[in-house]
Amino acid sequence: MTELRSLLWFRRDLRLSDHPALLAAAADGEVVPLFVVDPALWGPSGDVRRAYLLRSLRALDASLDGRLVVEEGDPVAVLPAVAARTSARRVHVTADTGPYGRRRDEAVEHALAADDRELVRTGTNYSIGPGTLLTGSGSPFQVFTPFSRAWREHGWPRPAVSPGDARFASGAGDGVDGPHWPAEPDLGDLALPAAGEKAALARWHEFLEERIDDYATDRDRPDQNGTSQLSAPLKWGELHPRTILADLSRKRSAGAETYRTEIAWREFYADVLWHRPETAREYYRPQLEALAYTEPGEAFRAWSEGRTGFPVVDAGMRQMRAEGWIHNRVRMIVASFLVKDLHVDWRHGAREFMHFLRDGDLASNNHGWQWVAGSGTDAAPFFRVFNPVTQGKKFDPQGDYVRRYVPELRHLAGAKAHEPWDAADGYASGYPERIVDHAHERKVALDDYARIRS
Template sequence: MLWFRRDLRLRDHPALVAAAADGEVLPLFVLDDALWGPSGDVRRAHLLRSLRSLDAALGGHLVVEHGDPADVVPRVARRAGAARVHVSADAGPYGRRRDDAVAAALAGAGRELVRTGTPYAIGPGTLRTAAGTPFQVFNAYSRAWLAHGVPAPAPPARARWVRDGGPGLDAPGRPAEPDLGGVELPPAGEDAALARWASFREHALGAYEHGRDRPDLDGTSQLSHALKWGELHPRTLLHDLRGHEGPGAASYRSELAWRDFYADVLWHRPDSARGYYAPQLAQLRYESPDSEAFRAWCEGRTGYPVVDAGMRQMRSVGWVHNRVRLIVGSFLVKDLHVEWTHGGREFMRRLRDADLSSNTHNWQWVAGSGPDAGPFFRVFNPITQGLKFDPEGEYVRRYVPELRHLPGKAAHTPWEAADGYAHGYPQRIVDHARERRVALEEYARVRDRDRDRDRDRRG
């Protein structure tokens, strides 16, 4: 058996190669309530579309079961007479616990769970500092990551797919695709991801070093959802980047290294999935998320155009440009004084690429509490950030129709135009300069209290 999880592809798939070497292969996907339940509709819809694409590539052989994998996988293995169940290893806290439980259940029946490969270029837990400790600083990790190297893509697998009469994706009781309303998602599946990758290499890779910071341009690969679900593997991307040695390719490699770095952090610190990596900042005082300000942020009604454009982009396409994620995150934590965990949950609910390690640690980067994070006192000015990275206001006008009448950069400052609010755009809900001072004063309170406590201990 091959149990698909975050590896919904047939190319560059080491676990598939291992399974094919065993003989005929039964492909299985398990709809696990522990993962399906917390997922937002956008993520569920993309997953179902990706599974449908995978099933087509498998000639309709994909078996889709529902339930606890510790019960389902051994039952299907017994039904199929499979001695071994092949998987790509899972590095997440839940995935590791789940797989250990499945392995134990299989072993009790004389069967084996075989873990081959991971969803990352270099598996979490592989790299260590010279002292043998986990990396906490990205630049040092990145140097080790580059020096380690990445193996070539896995060879093509010529699997003989079989189906044991088990249910498929459209069997009774299987979930229907959620109604997303007006949310528009890109095509799902391996072929769509490879086509997007080819287009990005041709049209945007060369300018990626700077283009990746411009939300008004199509300057990023937008493959984060494909990497999340394993519709392609980062090893494939790195292999295709051979011979591309310009700053654009170097920047793209660095972004893949960040993805591996955050997965490595979560491997060593599973508590950081929900809690503070740096616990000192847990002492900051925050406003309740049960507030009109938090709802305005979620819905893109803050009165700060680039913030509102980002939040509306997420509700429109299930994705937000990375630079804008930093801007809206800083605004929530440091202008609205709402704890990063609430923003992280909103992202996990609405993003098609919602990934636990990347989402959590990017939020902690903004909040100053993560590994190698931006300092808390780095507060993004939403006006100057918008003017710098969306200089002609194209991004704002794309997602904030109330400001489409304002030309050029005027879209970022409607309060300066006589007709800036003519079409119903909301007034600013807070004064950025004032809230920045409040945030820094609160940070100074916690910092000084920690200093005093340390001084008292030294005595």
């Protein structure tokens, strides 16, 4: 008698623990683990995100004793072909709630059904699936605080049990033309943290035991190691937010509560994108599109390469080029500078981030940019303009963050690193002068905002 088989199509759930879709697949019999390198997603990704993904897949493959099947191509064609080749009647997935993922999965579902096979969605990449929570009037939430309140009151399931009895097929990739792993991009001197489920859990447990209690105060300090840097593991599902929330329930501190709120922000933006998928590329508040934006030119390139002459802005953009990551406080500072000092449409900055960041997540990234630009959800008025000098001095008071990423300013001690124009030797090592006058550009931005309001 032929043993039943099913496919487990990994996407943004690159782990084996706390994985409901894996449990559902294992209940069908032997599991063929599959990842599809989709050109629609691989093509627009930058080298950093590609490299991190491939390393995460290598870690997953090691956990599966080399049994992960990797295919390249359109999933609409790949999934029916692999299912037929492996005699799998069902394809199990964690539900994808992004705009492209929803369209793709519907097309895959139809293609499988045409061959009398089934796509089975189990679980979500979030603690509460986007689209689940609604206001008392039945409408989507547009403001974070009431969403967060409903999110906490609703609650979430405990982490899924361990799939200890799951049996993974060996040799499922046999009969195809060689391995389909893409080549890993050469990142030069850029160093990525360890990828994969084991590394993510180790990082989370270290943060939980040693730094979570100080998170409420330290999270805004880019000069300190005050954050968990788990945004990339969460983006790729190397651990589930439900796992984090279960661990946080055993902690009683302001830091733990603040971290829980940050998870809620991530889920809020996913919920917004579920209800308004067009806001991944378009303005949530379309009236802000009437601002007098300038086309990206030399000033945009200076911003992107970290040579604006504003130290904390340049440190942030150079950190992104050096590590594929930027501290969250600095993300807000550099975003405000691009939109309100250089008057560039937020979508250009959002694309730049998605290209260079290892944690590039469409919902969090693009709605975070809209928040800074004043065109997104919540009370995020356009006239909230970040002063890059005062922000730098407040959150990097001794200039350590700036000196770490801007070597031209390492000769300036303490807070002097934030104002090289006030030091006699501030430009001695070749640091560029400021490309704009912040006070003037702030007035230009606010005057333009007043114009469209009237």
